[in-house]
Amino acid sequence: MQRTARTMAGIVAGLALTFASVASAAGAATTSGPESGSVAGQTQDTGKGKGKGKDAIADIAADMQPGWNLGNTLDSTGSDETSWGNPRVTEEFLDQVRAQGFKSIRIPVTWGQHQGGAPDHTIDPAYLDRVEEIVGWALDDGFYVMINIHHDSWQWVNTMPTNHDAVLDRYSDTWTQIADRFRDADARLLFESVNEPQFANSSGEAQELELLAELNRVFHEIVRGSGGGNATRPLVLPTLHTGSDPALLDALAAEIAALDDPNLIATVHNYGFWPFSVNIAGYTRFNAEVQQNLTDQFDLVHAAFTARGVPVVIGEYGLLGFDRHTGTVEQGEKLKFFEYFGYAARQRGFTTMLWDNGQHFDRTAYAWRDQALFDQISSSWTERSGTASSDLVFVPASGDIAAQSLTLNPNGTSFEAVLHDGVELDAGTDYTLAGDELTLSAALLEQLAGDRTPGPADELVVRFSGGVPWTVRIINQETPVLQAASGTTGSFAIPTSFTGDLLATMEAKYSDGSNAGPQSWTSYKEFDVTFRPDYEAGTITLTPELFAEVNDGTVNLTFHFWSGDTLTYTLTKTGTTVTGTP
Numbered sequence: 001m002q003r004t005a006r007t008m009a010g011i012v013a014g015l016a017l018t019f020a021s022v023a024s025a026a027g028a029a030t031t032s033g034p035e036s037g038s039v040a041g042q043t044q045d046t047g048k049g050k051g052k053g054k055d056a057i058a059d060i061a062a063d064m065q066p067g068w069n070l071g072n073t074l075d076s077t078g079s080d081e082t083s084w085g086n087p088r089v090t091e092e093f094l095d096q097v098r099a100q101g102f103k104s105i106r107i108p109v110t111w112g113q114h115q116g117g118a119p120d121h122t123i124d125p126a127y128l129d130r131v132e133e134i135v136g137w138a139l140d141d142g143f144y145v146m147i148n149i150h151h152d153s154w155q156w157v158n159t160m161p162t163n164h165d166a167v168l169d170r171y172s173d174t175w176t177q178i179a180d181r182f183r184d185a186d187a188r189l190l191f192e193s194v195n196e197p198q199f200a201n202s203s204g205e206a207q208e209l210e211l212l213a214e215l216n217r218v219f220h221e222i223v224r225g226s227g228g229g230n231a232t233r234p235l236v237l238p239t240l241h242t243g244s245d246p247a248l249l250d251a252l253a254a255e256i257a258a259l260d261d262p263n264l265i266a267t268v269h270n271y272g273f274w275p276f277s278v279n280i281a282g283y284t285r286f287n288a289e290v291q292q293n294l295t296d297q298f299d300l301v302h303a304a305f306t307a308r309g310v311p312v313v314i315g316e317y318g319l320l321g322f323d324r325h326t327g328t329v330e331q332g333e334k335l336k337f338f339e340y341f342g343y344a345a346r347q348r349g350f351t352t353m354l355w356d357n358g359q360h361f362d363r364t365a366y367a368w369r370d371q372a373l374f375d376q377i378s379s380s381w382t383e384r385s386g387t388a389s390s391d392l393v394f395v396p397a398s399g400d401i402a403a404q405s406l407t408l409n410p411n412g413t414s415f416e417a418v419l420h421d422g423v424e425l426d427a428g429t430d431y432t433l434a435g436d437e438l439t440l441s442a443a444l445l446e447q448l449a450g451d452r453t454p455g456p457a458d459e460l461v462v463r464f465s466g467g468v469p470w471t472v473r474i475i476n477q478e479t480p481v482l483q484a485a486s487g488t489t490g491s492f493a494i495p496t497s498f499t500g501d502l503l504a505t506m507e508a509k510y511s512d513g514s515n516a517g518p519q520s521w522t523s524y525k526e527f528d529v530t531f532r533p534d535y536e537a538g539t540i541t542l543t544p545e546l547f548a549e550v551n552d553g554t555v556n557l558t559f560h561f562w563s564g565d566t567l568t569y570t571l572t573k574t575g576t577t578v579t580g581t582p
Contacts, residue, residue, distance in 0.1 A: 057263050058349075060234055061311030064144045066381050067104035067353030068097060068361075069316060074131060075108035075150040075195075081130075086358045091137045096366040101378055104144035106315055106353050107134060108195060110151040111174055118166070121173035128181055139186045146236060146315070146353075147182075148192035149174060157194060160211050161202040171215060175222045183228035192236040192267065192315065193219040205240070209251045212240050216255055224261075234263050236313060242269040244297045249304035256310055266305040269316040270297060272337060277320040279328050279527035280519060284504045284560075286336040294344060302348040314345060316355040324528045326359055326370065330504065330562065332391030335376045339387060339411070339467075342380020375468050384411040385467025393440065394563040397454045397476040397500060401446045406472065408436040413464035420448070420460055438462070448474045454500035477501050477563050482540075482582040489547035489576045493539040494569065501565060503533040503540065507558040510551070518549045547573065 076084040087093075097105065114127035131147065138145045149157070149171070160167040175193075182189060193216050199208045216237050223230045237256060239248040249268075256264050273293040275283035283290060305312050319337065321328030329337070345352050354360070354377065361368055368374040379385050389407040408415060417424045418431050418438070425431060430444045440460070448458040454476050462470040477500035485494050507523040508516040508530075515523045517530055525531060530546035533539075540559070555571040571580045 055262065055309070057234060057265065058309070058311045060144070061265055061313060061351050062349070064104035064313065065351040066102055066378075067106060067144075067146075067313070067351060068100075068102040069106045069108065069353055069355045069357075070134075071108060071355055071357035073108075074134070075110045077110055077113060077151055077155070079113070084357075087363050089134050089137075091140075093363055093366070094134075094137050094141050094143075097361065098141045098143060100361065100374075101381075102143070104146065104351070104353065105138050106146040106148075106192075107131075107138065108150035109147050110155070111149060112152045112155045115170075115174070118169065121170045123174070123177050128177070132181060135182070135185070135189065139188055144188045144190065146190040146192050146313075147178070148195050148236075150195040153195050153197055157215070158198050158200045160215075161199050161207060164211075168214070168218065172218055172222060175219055176226070179223045179226040179230050183226050183230050185229060187229055187233065189229075190234045190236055190265070191219075191223055191230075192238065194238065195315075196242050196269065197238055197240055205247065208240055209248070212238075213251065213255050217259070220259055220261065232263055234265055235261070236265045236267050236315070238267045238315070242267060242315065244268050244270070244301050246300060246304075249300055253304045253308065253310070256305075265311050265313050266301075267313045267315040268301055270294070270314050270341075271316075271318055271320045272341070274320065276329070276333075276337070278529070279321055279505065280524060281522040282505060282524040284330065284333065286333045286340070290337070291340055294341065298344050298348055298350070301350070306349050311349070311351070313351045313353065315353050317341065317352055318355045321527065322355075322359060325532075326373075328528050330392075330502070331372070332387070335373065335391070336387045336409075338373065338377050339380055339385050342377060343384050343411070346381065372468075372471065379468045383466050384413060386410045386413045386415070386462065386464030386470055388438070388462060388470050388472070391471060392473055392475060392502070392562055393445070394475050394477040394501070395445050395449050395457070397452045397478045401442050401449060403439055403442045404445065405437055405439040408433075408438050408462070410436065410464060411467075413466045416463045416465055418460055418462055419469075420458070425460075445474065449476055452476050454478055454498075456500075475500050475502075475563075479565050480559075480561060480567060482559070482567055482569050484582065485580045487578050489550075489573070489578060490544050492547070492578045492580070493534075493541045494580055496533070496538055496540050498533070498535055498538065502535075502562040504560045504562050506531045506540075506560070508546070508550070509556050509558075511554050511556065516550050516555045517546050520549070542571075542578075547578065 070089065072084040073081045073086050073089060078084065082088055109131055111123060114124040116122040135145050135147060157167055157171060197212050197215065199211055202208050220235060223233065223235060237252060239252045252266055256266065271277050273290045275281040276286065276290040301312055319329055319334065342352065359369065376385060387409045393404050395401050415433060419425065427433065430441055432439045450457050457474045457476050459474065460472040462472060480499055480501045481497040483495040485492065487493065505527060506525050508525055509523050510516050517525050519526065525546065530543055532541050534541065550573055552573050552575065555573065557569040557571060559567045559569065569580055569582055571578060
């Protein structure tokens, strides 16, 4: 993925049209088991490693599962690999990544700022040496390694429609030097032609597909023609934008068939259903629609490639909202996404490579910033995990406490027990189970609520017959309180007493009921882009990005909290001055 300074035009332009008519409402809880009509219900789990009857390239792709991305490092566009905030790569760090269970590593590389001009476009020898050093360490660790041309895709490759010959020359010179340097490298090194290919000022998608096909052909000719290990080295070819639309998949499938090379792998990227992935349009939950979107995308990729004997590497996956903050999507909904993602990919025999720009595996402490997230991801490589309709149970901070229910999603497992501090609770007393409906008794919740202080109180664990147990957080809560505020379009925050609650989303409408703010096709605004809660500071910040597309006058906000409470708030904007009242 292209992080700092990336252009999102290729994604947003299509998505805005796609979702212009999407109803902005979160739906039902995730269903369990193989989805009806999908390939997951028809094919055997290919798992990892070598399967009987697979050809060599399929064996290689299977042996690469699971994979990890060294993001925001060699792909950074600054002076060196630390320019986007990550430390220099060391042998010890790669050892630690390998110890997490990853079998392949994608090392995105941006070459442009380390490259001379025409006619030779010479890559700085010291930079090439550094890339080779890191690749060598990774190979020594036993990784399969993938390197590519990364942010060059939007820095200069994308000008190909209006600068065809110069771009093609530079692209050819770049791959000629890379191929020559790694000509005799271990066969576990793979080359990827270009990351997230995109083109500016083209005549349309047809031309863009032709240009990508040309780049892939030139890449193939250069690498294969360089001899040595490159004569049979696995090569990875992307779809346009690394997207999964049928036209893009069909175009790459035709390219691969025309190249008639048994050592080719197709690659796409997947960051989930866009509204859910960034928390916009009311898609706060991993509901049936979000799941079906992922199913449909995977089925299209499977039909285009895997079913025809071409292995697939999902070169990047995650949630787009992670670009800004991993809390953009609520924890339990996030875990359900990754649980299903791993299962669905495994059912179709895809190799998956987690995008990590430093936000997941701490590169100095050598620890996962969110261990529960990694536990769910790593479990999904081999098995399913049971989940539930939520990981949150809110109880009133004062007054009577009633029993509460959650719907379990066993996902092919079976319920075993509810635990508190490692001790199994009593069925029939502490909880009851009717089908998949788990009801926690009022007495149990009162015990867990403790002194009723607003905020997190305690946790329960639901254990299933396999996979990762499901953690349920018990939270004491009262209805939040918003206060009046004044400020400017550049700096505006609403003093908020959250009283234990958590903010799910925000709507913005004008007095006439029309939608206000960016992405005006929906009233529900994008989390952490237009608004963001700060629970420690006790504020909800409304960002300059929101006000940049808000007209002068009155705007009515509705804040939706995870407890189910909603609060309204009125803004008045006059030029750069903003006031607000609850």
